[in-house]
Amino acid sequence: MLTHANAQLQRRSLQHEVGHSPVRGCPVWxxxxxxLASGLDPEELSLVEHLxxxxxxxxxxxxxxxxxxxxxxxxxxxxxxxxxxxxGRSGHEQVAGYHMFGDIVGIDGIASNAxxxxxxALEDMEVYPFAFDRLENLARFSDxxxxxxxxxLSQECSRAQxxxxxxxxxxxxxxxxxxxxxxxxxxxxxxxxxxxxVLRMTRGEIGSYLGLELETVSRMFSRFQxxxxxxxxxxxxxxxxxxxxxxxxx
Amino acid sequence: MLTHANAQLQRRSLQHEVGHSPVRGCPVWxxxxxxLASGLDPEELSLVEHLxxxxxxxxxxxxxxxxxxxxxxxxxxxxxxxxxxxxGRSGHEQVAGYHMFGDIVGIDGIASNAxxxxxxALEDMEVYPFAFDRLENLARFSDxxxxxxxxxLSQECSRAQxxxxxxxxxxxxxxxxxxxxxxxxxxxxxxxxxxxxVLRMTRGEIGSYLGLELETVSRMFSRFQxxxxxxxxxxxxxxxxxxxxxxxxx
DNA sequence: CGACTAGTTGAGGCCAGTCAATGTTGGTGG
DNA sequence: CCACCAACATTGACTGGCCTCAACTAGTCG
Numbered sequence: 001m002l003t004h005a006n007a008q009l010q011r012r013s014l015q016h017e018v019g020h021s022p023v024r025g026c027p028v029w030x031x032x033x034x035x036l037a038s039g040l041d042p043e044e045l046s047l048v049e050h051l052x053x054x055x056x057x058x059x060x061x062x063x064x065x066x067x068x069x070x071x072x073x074x075x076x077x078x079x080x081x082x083x084x085x086x087x088g089r090s091g092h093e094q095v096a097g098y099h100m101f102g103d104i105v106g107i108d109g110i111a112s113n114a115x116x117x118x119x120x121a122l123e124d125m126e127v128y129p130f131a132f133d134r135l136e137n138l139a140r141f142s143d144x145x146x147x148x149x150x151x152x153l154s155q156e157c158s159r160a161q162x163x164x165x166x167x168x169x170x171x172x173x174x175x176x177x178x179x180x181x182x183x184x185x186x187x188x189x190x191x192x193x194x195x196x197x198v199l200r201m202t203r204g205e206i207g208s209y210l211g212l213e214l215e216t217v218s219r220m221f222s223r224f225q226x227x228x229x230x231x232x233x234x235x236x237x238x239x240x241x242x243x244x245x246x247x248x249x250x
Numbered sequence: 251m252l253t254h255a256n257a258q259l260q261r262r263s264l265q266h267e268v269g270h271s272p273v274r275g276c277p278v279w280x281x282x283x284x285x286l287a288s289g290l291d292p293e294e295l296s297l298v299e300h301l302x303x304x305x306x307x308x309x310x311x312x313x314x315x316x317x318x319x320x321x322x323x324x325x326x327x328x329x330x331x332x333x334x335x336x337x338g339r340s341g342h343e344q345v346a347g348y349h350m351f352g353d354i355v356g357i358d359g360i361a362s363n364a365x366x367x368x369x370x371a372l373e374d375m376e377v378y379p380f381a382f383d384r385l386e387n388l389a390r391f392s393d394x395x396x397x398x399x400x401x402x403l404s405q406e407c408s409r410a411q412x413x414x415x416x417x418x419x420x421x422x423x424x425x426x427x428x429x430x431x432x433x434x435x436x437x438x439x440x441x442x443x444x445x446x447x448v449l450r451m452t453r454g455e456i457g458s459y460l461g462l463e464l465e466t467v468s469r470m471f472s473r474f475q476x477x478x479x480x481x482x483x484x485x486x487x488x489x490x491x492x493x494x495x496x497x498x499x500x
Numbered sequence: 501c502g503a504c505t506a507g508t509t510g511a512g513g514c515c516a517g518t519c520a521a522t523g524t525t526g527g528t529g530g
Numbered sequence: 531c532c533a534c535c536a537a538c539a540t541t542g543a544c545t546g547g548c549c550t551c552a553a554c555t556a557g558t559c560g
Contacts, residue, residue, distance in 0.1 A: 086415050089500035094415050110404035140390055153403035154360035160410030165336050165344050167417035168461030211418030218540055250340040468508055
Protein backbone atom coordinates (compact mmCIF):
# COMPACT_ATOMS: atom_id res chain seq x y z
CA MET A 1 0.00 0.00 0.00
CA LEU A 2 2.58 2.45 1.06
CA THR A 3 4.92 1.43 -1.68
CA HIS A 4 2.29 1.96 -4.30
CA ALA A 5 1.50 5.40 -3.07
CA ASN A 6 5.18 6.10 -3.18
CA ALA A 7 5.34 5.10 -6.82
CA GLN A 8 2.42 7.35 -7.61
CA LEU A 9 4.14 10.21 -5.95
CA GLN A 10 7.33 9.60 -7.83
CA ARG A 11 5.54 9.49 -11.12
CA ARG A 12 3.76 12.71 -10.47
CA SER A 13 6.90 14.47 -9.40
CA LEU A 14 8.66 13.43 -12.56
CA GLN A 15 5.88 14.70 -14.73
CA HIS A 16 6.16 17.95 -12.95
CA GLU A 17 9.86 18.11 -13.39
CA VAL A 18 10.01 17.63 -17.11
CA GLY A 19 6.83 19.59 -17.55
CA HIS A 20 5.26 17.56 -20.32
CA SER A 21 1.65 17.63 -21.24
CA PRO A 22 0.08 15.10 -18.92
CA VAL A 23 -1.60 12.75 -21.35
CA ARG A 24 -2.19 11.89 -24.98
CA GLY A 25 0.33 14.44 -26.20
CA CYS A 26 3.31 13.56 -28.28
CA PRO A 27 5.99 11.71 -26.35
CA VAL A 28 8.45 14.54 -26.25
CA TRP A 29 9.51 13.96 -22.71
CA UNK A 30 9.97 10.29 -23.22
CA UNK A 31 12.31 11.02 -26.06
CA UNK A 32 14.25 13.90 -24.69
CA UNK A 33 14.79 11.84 -21.61
CA UNK A 34 16.15 9.08 -23.79
CA UNK A 35 19.41 9.11 -25.64
CA LEU A 36 17.72 8.77 -29.01
CA ALA A 37 16.51 12.34 -29.22
CA SER A 38 19.15 14.18 -27.28
CA GLY A 39 20.61 17.12 -29.08
CA LEU A 40 18.11 17.10 -31.91
CA ASP A 41 16.91 20.43 -33.25
CA PRO A 42 13.16 21.11 -33.18
CA GLU A 43 12.68 20.06 -36.76
CA GLU A 44 14.38 16.70 -36.25
CA LEU A 45 12.49 16.22 -33.04
CA SER A 46 9.27 16.72 -34.88
CA LEU A 47 10.28 14.03 -37.34
CA VAL A 48 10.94 11.63 -34.51
CA GLU A 49 7.65 12.39 -32.89
CA HIS A 50 5.82 11.64 -36.08
CA LEU A 51 7.20 8.14 -36.06
CA UNK A 52 4.91 7.38 -33.17
CA UNK A 53 1.51 6.27 -34.31
CA UNK A 54 0.19 4.43 -31.32
CA UNK A 55 0.63 3.65 -27.70
CA UNK A 56 0.74 0.16 -26.26
CA UNK A 57 -0.65 -0.61 -22.85
CA UNK A 58 0.50 -3.63 -20.92
CA UNK A 59 -0.64 -5.09 -17.65
CA UNK A 60 1.74 -6.53 -15.17
CA UNK A 61 2.94 -9.88 -16.45
CA UNK A 62 2.11 -9.18 -20.09
CA UNK A 63 4.79 -9.75 -22.69
CA UNK A 64 5.74 -6.88 -25.00
CA UNK A 65 7.45 -9.38 -27.27
CA UNK A 66 8.54 -12.96 -26.97
CA UNK A 67 11.53 -15.01 -27.98
CA UNK A 68 11.40 -15.47 -31.72
CA UNK A 69 8.91 -12.68 -32.31
CA UNK A 70 9.52 -10.86 -35.56
CA UNK A 71 11.56 -7.76 -34.91
CA UNK A 72 9.62 -4.73 -36.02
CA UNK A 73 10.22 -1.90 -33.64
CA UNK A 74 12.09 -0.44 -30.75
CA UNK A 75 9.95 0.56 -27.82
CA UNK A 76 10.26 3.66 -25.70
CA UNK A 77 8.88 3.10 -22.23
CA UNK A 78 6.63 5.93 -21.14
CA UNK A 79 5.30 4.48 -17.92
CA UNK A 80 6.25 1.45 -15.89
CA UNK A 81 9.10 -0.99 -16.13
CA UNK A 82 9.88 -4.39 -17.57
CA UNK A 83 12.43 -7.15 -17.50
CA UNK A 84 13.97 -8.91 -20.47
CA UNK A 85 14.49 -12.64 -20.11
CA UNK A 86 16.78 -14.95 -22.01
CA UNK A 87 15.76 -18.57 -22.39
CA GLY A 88 18.53 -21.13 -22.28
CA ARG A 89 17.65 -24.54 -23.60
CA SER A 90 16.08 -26.92 -21.10
CA GLY A 91 13.85 -24.16 -19.86
CA HIS A 92 16.58 -22.52 -17.85
CA GLU A 93 16.02 -18.80 -18.03
CA GLN A 94 17.92 -15.71 -17.01
CA VAL A 95 16.89 -12.12 -16.55
CA ALA A 96 18.94 -10.16 -19.06
CA GLY A 97 17.92 -6.66 -18.18
CA TYR A 98 15.74 -4.35 -16.21
CA HIS A 99 14.26 -1.37 -18.02
CA MET A 100 12.39 1.59 -16.62
CA PHE A 101 10.47 4.47 -18.14
CA GLY A 102 12.60 6.52 -20.47
CA ASP A 103 14.54 3.43 -21.51
CA ILE A 104 14.37 1.88 -24.93
CA VAL A 105 13.90 -1.86 -25.31
CA GLY A 106 13.87 -4.25 -28.21
CA ILE A 107 17.43 -3.79 -29.38
CA ASP A 108 18.03 -7.50 -29.04
CA GLY A 109 16.00 -8.06 -32.17
CA ILE A 110 18.16 -6.18 -34.64
CA ALA A 111 20.88 -8.77 -35.02
CA SER A 112 18.74 -11.59 -36.33
CA ASN A 113 15.48 -9.80 -37.16
CA ALA A 114 13.84 -11.76 -34.38
CA UNK A 115 13.80 -11.06 -30.69
CA UNK A 116 16.27 -13.08 -28.69
CA UNK A 117 14.64 -12.47 -25.38
CA UNK A 118 11.23 -11.87 -23.93
CA UNK A 119 10.18 -8.52 -22.48
CA UNK A 120 7.74 -8.84 -19.62
CA ALA A 121 6.03 -5.99 -17.79
CA LEU A 122 6.88 -5.85 -14.10
CA GLU A 123 4.00 -3.44 -13.55
CA ASP A 124 1.41 -1.81 -15.75
CA MET A 125 3.14 -0.12 -18.64
CA GLU A 126 2.73 2.23 -21.52
CA VAL A 127 5.19 2.08 -24.37
CA TYR A 128 5.58 3.80 -27.72
CA PRO A 129 6.67 1.62 -30.59
CA PHE A 130 9.08 3.03 -33.18
CA ALA A 131 9.07 1.02 -36.37
CA PHE A 132 12.70 0.19 -36.96
CA ASP A 133 12.67 0.67 -40.72
CA ARG A 134 11.46 4.19 -40.16
CA LEU A 135 14.15 4.77 -37.56
CA GLU A 136 16.74 3.59 -40.04
CA ASN A 137 15.29 5.88 -42.63
CA LEU A 138 15.46 8.80 -40.27
CA ALA A 139 19.05 7.88 -39.53
CA ARG A 140 19.78 8.51 -43.17
CA PHE A 141 18.75 12.13 -43.04
CA SER A 142 19.73 13.27 -39.60
CA ASP A 143 23.37 13.06 -38.71
CA UNK A 144 22.64 13.67 -35.10
CA UNK A 145 19.95 11.06 -34.94
CA UNK A 146 22.19 8.51 -36.62
CA UNK A 147 24.84 9.27 -34.08
CA UNK A 148 22.34 8.82 -31.27
CA UNK A 149 21.18 5.53 -32.66
CA UNK A 150 24.72 4.22 -32.88
CA UNK A 151 25.39 5.42 -29.42
CA UNK A 152 22.30 3.68 -28.11
CA LEU A 153 23.38 0.40 -29.63
CA SER A 154 26.90 0.80 -28.41
CA GLN A 155 25.81 1.67 -24.91
CA GLU A 156 23.81 -1.51 -24.83
CA CYS A 157 27.01 -3.37 -25.66
CA SER A 158 28.93 -1.61 -22.94
CA ARG A 159 26.25 -2.38 -20.42
CA ALA A 160 26.26 -6.06 -21.30
CA GLN A 161 30.03 -6.14 -21.21
CA UNK A 162 30.08 -4.51 -17.83
CA UNK A 163 27.78 -7.22 -16.61
CA UNK A 164 30.14 -9.94 -17.74
CA UNK A 165 32.80 -8.30 -15.62
CA UNK A 166 30.46 -8.25 -12.66
CA UNK A 167 29.43 -11.86 -13.13
CA UNK A 168 32.92 -13.07 -13.85
CA UNK A 169 34.92 -11.44 -11.12
CA UNK A 170 32.67 -10.37 -8.28
CA UNK A 171 31.23 -12.07 -5.23
CA UNK A 172 27.59 -12.02 -4.23
CA UNK A 173 27.88 -8.92 -2.03
CA UNK A 174 29.68 -6.97 -4.71
CA UNK A 175 27.18 -7.96 -7.35
CA UNK A 176 24.25 -6.81 -5.30
CA UNK A 177 26.05 -3.58 -4.47
CA UNK A 178 26.65 -2.89 -8.16
CA UNK A 179 23.01 -3.66 -8.90
CA UNK A 180 21.72 -1.30 -6.24
CA UNK A 181 24.10 1.48 -7.22
CA UNK A 182 23.03 1.12 -10.83
CA UNK A 183 19.40 1.43 -9.84
CA UNK A 184 20.23 4.36 -7.61
CA UNK A 185 21.96 6.15 -10.45
CA UNK A 186 19.16 5.54 -12.89
CA UNK A 187 16.49 6.73 -10.50
CA UNK A 188 18.62 9.72 -9.72
CA UNK A 189 18.96 10.55 -13.41
CA UNK A 190 15.18 10.61 -13.60
CA UNK A 191 14.81 13.03 -10.78
CA UNK A 192 14.04 10.56 -8.00
CA UNK A 193 15.80 9.93 -4.77
CA UNK A 194 19.01 7.98 -5.26
CA UNK A 195 18.75 6.69 -1.72
CA UNK A 196 15.25 5.33 -1.50
CA UNK A 197 13.37 3.36 -4.07
CA VAL A 198 11.04 0.45 -4.58
CA LEU A 199 12.33 -2.67 -6.28
CA ARG A 200 10.06 -3.88 -9.02
CA MET A 201 11.61 -7.32 -9.15
CA THR A 202 11.39 -10.30 -6.85
CA ARG A 203 14.47 -11.65 -5.10
CA GLY A 204 14.47 -14.46 -7.59
CA GLU A 205 14.54 -12.07 -10.52
CA ILE A 206 17.33 -10.04 -9.00
CA GLY A 207 19.25 -13.23 -8.40
CA SER A 208 18.70 -14.40 -11.93
CA TYR A 209 19.93 -11.05 -13.20
CA LEU A 210 23.06 -11.28 -11.07
CA GLY A 211 23.78 -14.96 -11.51
CA LEU A 212 22.83 -15.80 -7.93
CA GLU A 213 20.14 -17.79 -6.17
CA LEU A 214 17.27 -15.98 -4.53
CA GLU A 215 18.34 -17.16 -1.07
CA THR A 216 21.74 -15.61 -1.59
CA VAL A 217 20.20 -12.31 -2.60
CA SER A 218 18.03 -12.37 0.49
CA ARG A 219 21.02 -13.15 2.69
CA MET A 220 23.03 -10.31 1.21
CA PHE A 221 20.19 -7.87 1.85
CA SER A 222 20.08 -9.05 5.44
CA ARG A 223 23.83 -8.77 5.82
CA PHE A 224 23.89 -5.26 4.39
CA GLN A 225 21.16 -4.32 6.81
CA UNK A 226 23.08 -5.77 9.74
CA UNK A 227 26.09 -3.76 8.68
CA UNK A 228 23.99 -0.62 8.54
CA UNK A 229 24.70 -0.12 4.86
CA UNK A 230 21.05 -0.06 3.94
CA UNK A 231 17.56 -0.69 5.18
CA UNK A 232 15.22 -3.16 3.54
CA UNK A 233 11.57 -3.82 4.04
CA UNK A 234 10.28 -6.12 1.39
CA UNK A 235 10.94 -4.27 -1.81
CA UNK A 236 11.48 -0.89 -0.31
CA UNK A 237 15.18 -0.12 -0.13
CA UNK A 238 16.90 2.77 1.59
CA UNK A 239 20.58 3.21 0.97
CA UNK A 240 22.13 4.51 4.18
CA UNK A 241 25.83 4.35 3.45
CA UNK A 242 26.54 4.77 -0.23
CA UNK A 243 30.23 5.18 0.43
CA UNK A 244 30.46 1.72 1.96
CA UNK A 245 28.41 0.34 -0.89
CA UNK A 246 30.70 1.89 -3.46
CA UNK A 247 33.76 0.66 -1.64
CA UNK A 248 32.67 -2.94 -1.98
CA UNK A 249 33.30 -3.59 -5.68
CA UNK A 250 36.98 -3.89 -6.52
CA MET B 251 57.08 -25.46 -34.16
CA LEU B 252 54.43 -27.73 -35.44
CA THR B 253 51.70 -25.44 -34.28
CA HIS B 254 53.21 -22.50 -36.08
CA ALA B 255 53.50 -24.44 -39.30
CA ASN B 256 49.89 -25.39 -38.84
CA ALA B 257 48.89 -21.75 -38.60
CA GLN B 258 50.83 -20.95 -41.75
CA LEU B 259 49.06 -23.70 -43.56
CA GLN B 260 45.70 -22.55 -42.38
CA ARG B 261 46.34 -19.04 -43.47
CA ARG B 262 47.41 -20.07 -46.92
CA SER B 263 44.45 -22.31 -47.41
CA LEU B 264 42.08 -19.52 -46.52
CA GLN B 265 43.67 -17.20 -48.98
CA HIS B 266 43.18 -19.82 -51.58
CA GLU B 267 39.59 -20.30 -50.67
CA VAL B 268 38.44 -16.72 -50.93
CA GLY B 269 40.70 -16.13 -53.88
CA HIS B 270 41.89 -12.67 -53.00
CA SER B 271 44.96 -11.03 -54.37
CA PRO B 272 47.71 -12.30 -52.09
CA VAL B 273 49.24 -9.10 -50.78
CA ARG B 274 49.07 -5.32 -50.75
CA GLY B 275 45.77 -5.29 -52.59
CA CYS B 276 42.64 -3.72 -51.26
CA PRO B 277 41.15 -5.63 -48.34
CA VAL B 278 38.23 -7.02 -50.27
CA TRP B 279 38.43 -10.43 -48.73
CA UNK B 280 38.67 -9.05 -45.26
CA UNK B 281 35.51 -7.11 -45.84
CA UNK B 282 33.42 -9.61 -47.70
CA UNK B 283 34.29 -12.07 -45.00
CA UNK B 284 33.02 -9.59 -42.47
CA UNK B 285 29.45 -8.63 -41.88
CA LEU B 286 30.10 -5.00 -42.72
CA ALA B 287 30.34 -5.49 -46.45
CA SER B 288 28.03 -8.40 -47.02
CA GLY B 289 25.47 -7.82 -49.68
CA LEU B 290 26.96 -4.59 -50.97
CA ASP B 291 26.93 -3.98 -54.68
CA PRO B 292 30.27 -3.37 -56.41
CA GLU B 293 29.91 0.38 -56.28
CA GLU B 294 29.26 0.42 -52.54
CA LEU B 295 32.05 -2.04 -52.00
CA SER B 296 34.40 0.29 -53.78
CA LEU B 297 33.37 3.09 -51.47
CA VAL B 298 34.13 0.94 -48.47
CA GLU B 299 37.49 -0.04 -49.84
CA HIS B 300 38.42 3.57 -50.31
CA LEU B 301 37.93 4.18 -46.63
CA UNK B 302 41.08 2.21 -46.01
CA UNK B 303 44.15 4.35 -46.21
CA UNK B 304 46.68 2.36 -44.29
CA UNK B 305 47.52 -0.92 -42.72
CA UNK B 306 48.63 -1.31 -39.12
CA UNK B 307 51.10 -3.96 -38.11
CA UNK B 308 51.29 -5.18 -34.55
CA UNK B 309 53.63 -7.55 -32.87
CA UNK B 310 52.47 -10.03 -30.32
CA UNK B 311 51.74 -8.19 -27.09
CA UNK B 312 51.31 -4.79 -28.74
CA UNK B 313 48.19 -2.81 -27.96
CA UNK B 314 45.99 -1.68 -30.82
CA UNK B 315 44.29 0.74 -28.47
CA UNK B 316 44.21 1.21 -24.73
CA UNK B 317 41.59 2.03 -22.14
CA UNK B 318 40.73 5.67 -22.52
CA UNK B 319 42.24 6.03 -25.98
CA UNK B 320 40.27 8.41 -28.15
CA UNK B 321 37.87 6.49 -30.31
CA UNK B 322 38.65 7.11 -33.93
CA UNK B 323 38.15 3.98 -35.89
CA UNK B 324 36.92 0.43 -36.13
CA UNK B 325 39.56 -2.07 -37.11
CA UNK B 326 39.18 -5.00 -39.47
CA UNK B 327 41.60 -7.76 -38.64
CA UNK B 328 43.36 -9.05 -41.72
CA UNK B 329 45.87 -11.34 -40.10
CA UNK B 330 46.29 -12.62 -36.58
CA UNK B 331 44.14 -12.36 -33.49
CA UNK B 332 43.78 -10.27 -30.39
CA UNK B 333 42.07 -10.14 -27.06
CA UNK B 334 40.16 -7.23 -25.57
CA UNK B 335 40.63 -6.64 -21.88
CA UNK B 336 38.48 -4.73 -19.43
CA UNK B 337 40.13 -3.13 -16.45
CA GLY B 338 38.19 -3.15 -13.22
CA ARG B 339 39.39 -0.75 -10.58
CA SER B 340 42.12 -2.07 -8.29
CA GLY B 341 43.91 -3.48 -11.27
CA HIS B 342 41.61 -6.44 -11.58
CA GLU B 343 41.26 -7.21 -15.25
CA GLN B 344 39.08 -9.45 -17.35
CA VAL B 345 39.35 -10.65 -20.91
CA ALA B 346 36.25 -9.35 -22.65
CA GLY B 347 36.66 -10.91 -26.03
CA TYR B 348 38.75 -12.88 -28.42
CA HIS B 349 38.89 -11.70 -32.01
CA MET B 350 40.36 -13.39 -35.03
CA PHE B 351 41.02 -12.35 -38.63
CA GLY B 352 37.86 -11.22 -40.37
CA ASP B 353 36.49 -9.83 -37.13
CA ILE B 354 36.00 -6.16 -36.43
CA VAL B 355 37.19 -4.66 -33.16
CA GLY B 356 36.91 -1.26 -31.55
CA ILE B 357 33.15 -1.13 -31.16
CA ASP B 358 33.56 -0.55 -27.45
CA GLY B 359 34.65 2.99 -28.15
CA ILE B 360 31.50 4.29 -29.80
CA ALA B 361 29.43 4.73 -26.67
CA SER B 362 31.68 7.21 -24.92
CA ASN B 363 34.02 8.25 -27.71
CA ALA B 364 36.83 6.57 -25.81
CA UNK B 365 37.80 2.95 -25.71
CA UNK B 366 36.55 1.07 -22.70
CA UNK B 367 38.92 -1.81 -23.07
CA UNK B 368 42.35 -2.55 -24.34
CA UNK B 369 42.98 -4.58 -27.47
CA UNK B 370 46.17 -6.60 -27.30
CA ALA B 371 47.64 -8.72 -30.08
CA LEU B 372 47.91 -12.40 -29.21
CA GLU B 373 50.19 -12.93 -32.18
CA ASP B 374 51.57 -10.74 -34.94
CA MET B 375 48.71 -8.91 -36.58
CA GLU B 376 47.71 -6.77 -39.50
CA VAL B 377 44.63 -4.63 -39.21
CA TYR B 378 42.88 -2.07 -41.39
CA PRO B 379 41.53 0.97 -39.61
CA PHE B 380 38.21 2.44 -40.74
CA ALA B 381 37.76 6.00 -39.52
CA PHE B 382 34.40 5.95 -37.80
CA ASP B 383 33.21 9.33 -38.99
CA ARG B 384 33.71 8.14 -42.52
CA LEU B 385 31.83 4.95 -41.75
CA GLU B 386 28.96 6.98 -40.39
CA ASN B 387 29.02 9.11 -43.47
CA LEU B 388 28.89 6.06 -45.68
CA ALA B 389 25.99 4.79 -43.60
CA ARG B 390 24.12 7.88 -44.70
CA PHE B 391 24.27 7.01 -48.37
CA SER B 392 24.11 3.25 -48.44
CA ASP B 393 21.01 1.65 -46.98
CA UNK B 394 22.61 -1.73 -47.06
CA UNK B 395 25.77 -0.57 -45.37
CA UNK B 396 23.80 1.20 -42.68
CA UNK B 397 21.90 -1.99 -42.08
CA UNK B 398 25.14 -3.94 -41.84
CA UNK B 399 26.57 -1.47 -39.38
CA UNK B 400 23.53 -1.71 -37.16
CA UNK B 401 23.64 -5.44 -37.40
CA UNK B 402 27.29 -5.48 -36.42
CA LEU B 403 26.60 -3.41 -33.34
CA SER B 404 23.60 -5.47 -32.44
CA GLN B 405 25.44 -8.74 -32.84
CA GLU B 406 28.05 -7.46 -30.45
CA CYS B 407 25.28 -6.90 -27.94
CA SER B 408 23.89 -10.38 -28.47
CA ARG B 409 27.30 -11.90 -28.02
CA ALA B 410 27.87 -10.06 -24.76
CA GLN B 411 24.42 -10.99 -23.57
CA UNK B 412 25.01 -14.60 -24.38
CA UNK B 413 28.12 -14.45 -22.25
CA UNK B 414 26.21 -13.16 -19.26
CA UNK B 415 24.00 -16.22 -19.54
CA UNK B 416 27.05 -18.45 -19.66
CA UNK B 417 28.67 -16.75 -16.71
CA UNK B 418 25.50 -16.55 -14.69
CA UNK B 419 24.10 -20.01 -15.05
CA UNK B 420 26.80 -22.44 -16.11
CA UNK B 421 29.43 -24.46 -14.30
CA UNK B 422 33.10 -24.58 -15.21
CA UNK B 423 32.78 -27.56 -17.54
CA UNK B 424 29.86 -26.04 -19.40
CA UNK B 425 31.62 -22.72 -19.78
CA UNK B 426 34.69 -24.30 -21.30
CA UNK B 427 32.51 -26.40 -23.60
CA UNK B 428 30.71 -23.29 -24.83
CA UNK B 429 34.03 -21.56 -25.35
CA UNK B 430 35.48 -24.40 -27.39
CA UNK B 431 32.34 -24.82 -29.46
CA UNK B 432 32.33 -21.11 -30.20
CA UNK B 433 35.92 -21.29 -31.38
CA UNK B 434 35.14 -24.37 -33.38
CA UNK B 435 32.29 -22.64 -35.13
CA UNK B 436 34.29 -19.54 -35.92
CA UNK B 437 37.19 -21.50 -37.33
CA UNK B 438 34.76 -23.56 -39.31
CA UNK B 439 33.14 -20.44 -40.75
CA UNK B 440 36.58 -19.41 -41.98
CA UNK B 441 37.19 -22.65 -43.77
CA UNK B 442 39.30 -24.35 -41.12
CA UNK B 443 38.78 -27.58 -39.31
CA UNK B 444 36.11 -27.30 -36.63
CA UNK B 445 37.71 -30.19 -34.75
CA UNK B 446 41.34 -29.22 -34.50
CA UNK B 447 42.77 -25.82 -33.77
CA VAL B 448 45.43 -23.99 -31.85
CA LEU B 449 44.45 -21.82 -28.92
CA ARG B 450 46.04 -18.42 -29.04
CA MET B 451 45.35 -17.67 -25.40
CA THR B 452 46.92 -18.93 -22.19
CA ARG B 453 44.91 -20.90 -19.66
CA GLY B 454 44.81 -17.78 -17.56
CA GLU B 455 43.32 -15.72 -20.38
CA ILE B 456 40.71 -18.36 -21.13
CA GLY B 457 39.85 -18.45 -17.45
CA SER B 458 39.58 -14.71 -17.28
CA TYR B 459 37.29 -14.76 -20.29
CA LEU B 460 35.07 -17.40 -18.68
CA GLY B 461 35.15 -16.10 -15.15
CA LEU B 462 37.28 -18.98 -13.90
CA GLU B 463 40.75 -19.43 -12.48
CA LEU B 464 43.48 -20.82 -14.67
CA GLU B 465 43.79 -23.95 -12.54
CA THR B 466 40.13 -24.69 -13.05
CA VAL B 467 40.50 -24.34 -16.81
CA SER B 468 43.45 -26.69 -16.75
CA ARG B 469 41.53 -29.20 -14.69
CA MET B 470 38.57 -29.10 -17.02
CA PHE B 471 40.82 -29.73 -19.99
CA SER B 472 42.26 -32.71 -18.16
CA ARG B 473 38.85 -34.01 -17.23
CA PHE B 474 37.56 -33.69 -20.79
CA GLN B 475 40.59 -35.58 -21.97
CA UNK B 476 40.01 -38.34 -19.43
CA UNK B 477 36.44 -38.60 -20.63
CA UNK B 478 37.62 -38.88 -24.20
CA UNK B 479 35.74 -35.76 -25.24
CA UNK B 480 38.84 -34.08 -26.57
CA UNK B 481 42.59 -34.26 -26.79
CA UNK B 482 44.84 -31.50 -25.51
CA UNK B 483 48.53 -30.95 -25.92
CA UNK B 484 49.47 -27.52 -24.70
CA UNK B 485 47.45 -25.21 -26.90
CA UNK B 486 46.62 -27.69 -29.59
CA UNK B 487 43.07 -28.92 -29.14
CA UNK B 488 41.32 -31.75 -30.96
CA UNK B 489 37.63 -32.15 -30.39
CA UNK B 490 36.85 -35.85 -30.47
CA UNK B 491 33.25 -35.98 -29.36
CA UNK B 492 31.40 -32.84 -30.32
CA UNK B 493 28.07 -34.41 -29.45
CA UNK B 494 29.11 -34.90 -25.84
CA UNK B 495 30.49 -31.38 -25.79
CA UNK B 496 27.25 -29.94 -27.08
CA UNK B 497 25.25 -32.01 -24.64
CA UNK B 498 26.95 -30.38 -21.68
CA UNK B 499 25.43 -26.89 -21.71
CA UNK B 500 21.75 -26.38 -21.28
C1' DC C 501 73.06 -23.44 -17.80
C1' DG C 502 69.89 -20.69 -14.90
C1' DA C 503 65.85 -17.62 -15.08
C1' DC C 504 61.39 -17.28 -16.67
C1' DT C 505 56.82 -18.37 -18.30
C1' DA C 506 53.16 -21.69 -19.01
C1' DG C 507 50.89 -25.63 -17.53
C1' DT C 508 49.57 -29.56 -14.47
C1' DT C 509 48.23 -31.60 -10.24
C1' DG C 510 47.22 -32.05 -5.22
C1' DA C 511 45.38 -30.54 -0.54
C1' DG C 512 42.42 -27.74 2.02
C1' DG C 513 39.11 -23.94 2.80
C1' DC C 514 35.35 -20.91 1.73
C1' DC C 515 31.56 -19.08 -0.70
C1' DA C 516 27.42 -19.89 -2.67
C1' DG C 517 24.06 -23.53 -4.04
C1' DT C 518 20.68 -26.79 -2.30
C1' DC C 519 17.12 -28.47 0.60
C1' DA C 520 13.89 -27.48 4.03
C1' DA C 521 11.13 -25.06 7.41
C1' DT C 522 9.00 -20.91 8.76
C1' DG C 523 7.48 -16.01 8.43
C1' DT C 524 5.35 -12.22 5.82
C1' DT C 525 2.45 -9.97 2.59
C1' DG C 526 -1.44 -9.03 -0.35
C1' DG C 527 -5.57 -10.43 -2.47
C1' DT C 528 -10.05 -13.03 -2.30
C1' DG C 529 -14.31 -14.54 -0.63
C1' DG C 530 -17.16 -16.01 3.16
C1' DC D 531 -13.90 -8.02 9.38
C1' DC D 532 -11.56 -12.06 9.40
C1' DA D 533 -10.12 -16.54 7.48
C1' DC D 534 -7.72 -18.35 3.96
C1' DC D 535 -4.51 -18.92 0.25
C1' DA D 536 -0.76 -18.17 -2.85
C1' DA D 537 3.29 -15.85 -3.77
C1' DC D 538 7.20 -13.88 -1.87
C1' DA D 539 10.80 -13.67 1.54
C1' DT D 540 13.79 -15.10 5.35
C1' DT D 541 16.73 -18.15 7.88
C1' DG D 542 19.25 -22.44 9.08
C1' DA D 543 21.93 -26.69 8.10
C1' DC D 544 24.44 -29.08 4.93
C1' DT D 545 26.93 -29.93 0.58
C1' DG D 546 29.78 -29.21 -3.21
C1' DG D 547 32.26 -26.70 -6.70
C1' DC D 548 35.55 -23.54 -7.36
C1' DC D 549 39.28 -20.72 -5.39
C1' DT D 550 43.62 -20.55 -3.02
C1' DC D 551 48.05 -21.96 -2.00
C1' DA D 552 51.76 -24.74 -3.18
C1' DA D 553 54.83 -28.01 -5.42
C1' DC D 554 56.44 -29.74 -9.53
C1' DT D 555 57.25 -30.29 -14.75
C1' DA D 556 58.13 -28.72 -19.38
C1' DG D 557 59.50 -25.63 -22.73
C1' DT D 558 61.97 -21.00 -24.07
C1' DC D 559 65.42 -17.61 -24.30
C1' DG D 560 69.31 -14.97 -23.20
